[in-house]
Amino acid sequence: MLTGRRLVLVEDDALMGASLVQRLELEGARVQWLRQAGRALGALRSPQGHIDAVVCDIALPDGDGEALFAELSRTRPPRPFLFITGRGSIAQAVRLIQAGAGDYIEKPFAMDQFLARLVTLIAAADPPGEGEAWLGVSDLARRTERRVAEAGATERPVLISGEPGAGKGHLARGLHNASSRRLGPLVVHDASRPSGSALSDAIAEAADGTLYIAAVDRLDPEGEMALLELLDTPPACRLVFGGAPEGLEAVRPDLRDRLRRSEITVPPLSARPEDADWLMQRLFAGANARRSAPLSGITEAASAAVRAHGWPGGGRELRARVIRAVDAAEGPWLQATDLFPERVAEAPWRTLAEVRDEAERAQILAALDRSDGHPATAARLLGISRTTLWEKMQRLGL
Amino acid sequence: MLTGRRLVLVEDDALMGASLVQRLELEGARVQWLRQAGRALGALRSPQGHIDAVVCDIALPDGDGEALFAELSRTRPPRPFLFITGRGSIAQAVRLIQAGAGDYIEKPFAMDQFLARLVTLIAAADPPGEGEAWLGVSDLARRTERRVAEAGATERPVLISGEPGAGKGHLARGLHNASSRRLGPLVVHDASRPSGSALSDAIAEAADGTLYIAAVDRLDPEGEMALLELLDTPPACRLVFGGAPEGLEAVRPDLRDRLRRSEITVPPLSARPEDADWLMQRLFAGANARRSAPLSGITEAASAAVRAHGWPGGGRELRARVIRAVDAAEGPWLQATDLFPERVAEAPWRTLAEVRDEAERAQILAALDRSDGHPATAARLLGISRTTLWEKMQRLGL
């Protein structure tokens, strides 16, 4: 029934949790069992792979499932949630279902019924399309790809917004190929490079194909006027725009809102670490084939380092790093130090306690910074109590 | 609150029914009270006119409300249902909400709360009509509307100042409709788009109607001169101006003071969050009606996010966001992330437990790497015991 499904179980009760895990694994699912809301928030916010559904208790020692769900849906579309609770109320059930949770069951329940509803829930949320991966394999990436493909079927102008190096150009090409104009040309016009040919030339060149105007947020005022006119009197070609979210804030409001009517936001690579890993594998395969003596592969540690890196430069940075690393690698495997040579400086081996303390210190300082030095809010940010923060600061000498 | 609304009440209990009818009619609704499921089925299947919502008890002498709802939705999407029940269960509530019923309340309930939820339900299903409230439902909006209507009664030129997207254009139309010239045309001239026709043409076109000059603060020097002249020798048409407060500071002083003689300032949307919510409800209803598979509604989190947002782009931004969100929504409910997709770009804040786990995971993998996969030596490298390493690997899923 659940063969190969990946589930997350959030449940503090040891007995209940164990029995659920046992039964779910019997059905073939891979289950990650989390006992605390804080942990669950982290695991669901930066998952190690695709998660099919979340089974979530409501009363938890450090919070409640409802808040967990609300926090998750604040920033990203949450995975389907199946809530299970002992002391639930009708009002709560209504609230949660209306908030977009998938289902809600009272304890105690019959295991068969629980499983049936879980299966229904997963089936309802299963992505219908497959298609080629342009962006990545994460939920966010697949969702974005699906939206781009849908937009390709229409004739409307589309704005693809995202950080530099997030893959906007790739998506524009994918959109073009998914549209009825795929036989026509795809012309790329970079608005941030005024030296290039005039916009009108690009329009003529695109003809019955697609015109992708990159960095539309960097247009000068005349360019903006021209674009407004272009949107009012559509040219022969299909229009697709690319731009950075912050840059778009500075565009004149009427044009911005016109563009935003069909905006597709590409989540940055840092929001989907699994894609960073996936992208590295692909880039590695390409670069490795060109080596005279191909490497055997990538170490686990290198993968972990890639997932943990923030990727401020997006896919472009990743690409540069992988190519350089494959070029410079010495051993038979691609090591983390090949990808991040700048870290060699701090090379001496450290024990687990040391790296843990350092990570904690850095995060505590960041939290204090973010909360203007208020310890109470910093502690809330960090998910620990005020006293624990104080204790840690004592220990770390802050 | 419910003025002019048509409601159907399905309730067998005489006391309860009477009290509900009394209160609902007090609020201005027209209520049709049915005591049997069979009757209700007929009345709802071939309604005598538009019905805004159905308030429905579950336990009925000749059937139950759930079956009634199911039977109705078998053929077409039913009107919004608000279920009220004394002997309800969580399972039933979940089932009904999942099936698309609007809301579900347990008896006994506080009448105020019941009314509030009924109003929300109706608003979410009711597309905006013409010529109703122009700005919103907040006190600020109401006051501004009153001032505009009063100004409409005079013949003087009026300056409507406010942020872009605050609703200046709507107010201008409202002013026109409230004036004695309502039978004449309303001509809009956008001063920020010089490409358009000349001002003199617009004056001629407006004739005995109203001329609305938008973005009057963006006029070029010649335009300012022309406008000064226009104010000295009033044309046949009524003059209304729109402009942004900061932009007006830069206008030449004599013209500015002339314009300011009868200025109405529109408070920005950010100053009246209730209006943002209200406006979203209306826009949502309109956009949702055009969907092939209408959404069930807006989640509470989405409402909260809308109220909290600063709306630098005013109503225009809100409109663009809602339309796009309804277009792109995937689940049965409109989520906060549909309205603010760019928020996935926000680097997710990590709790201390998360960064600690992340750091540990990376170091453990590095140690295993360095020790060729021998756990014992890796544990020694990390400065922990073999069992602890095993336990950590379990917990981190390695």
Place this chain on the structure above:
DNA sequence: TAGACGCGTTCGGTTTTCCGAACAGGTCAG
């Protein structure tokens, strides 16, 4: 001037983490 609020600090109790001991295999050299 009283109250609300946030901070530093201590304390007792609960939970988790960590470790060593132990046991059942598995491998490999002798």
Place this chain on the structure above:
DNA sequence: CTGACCTGTTCGGAAAACCGAACGCGTCTA
């Protein structure tokens, strides 16, 4: 075949981490 050595795993107790409650203190506000 046998013993040395390693691994995966469980168990119980010691150590720590963590939390909430509480107290005194300064600061800010009504």
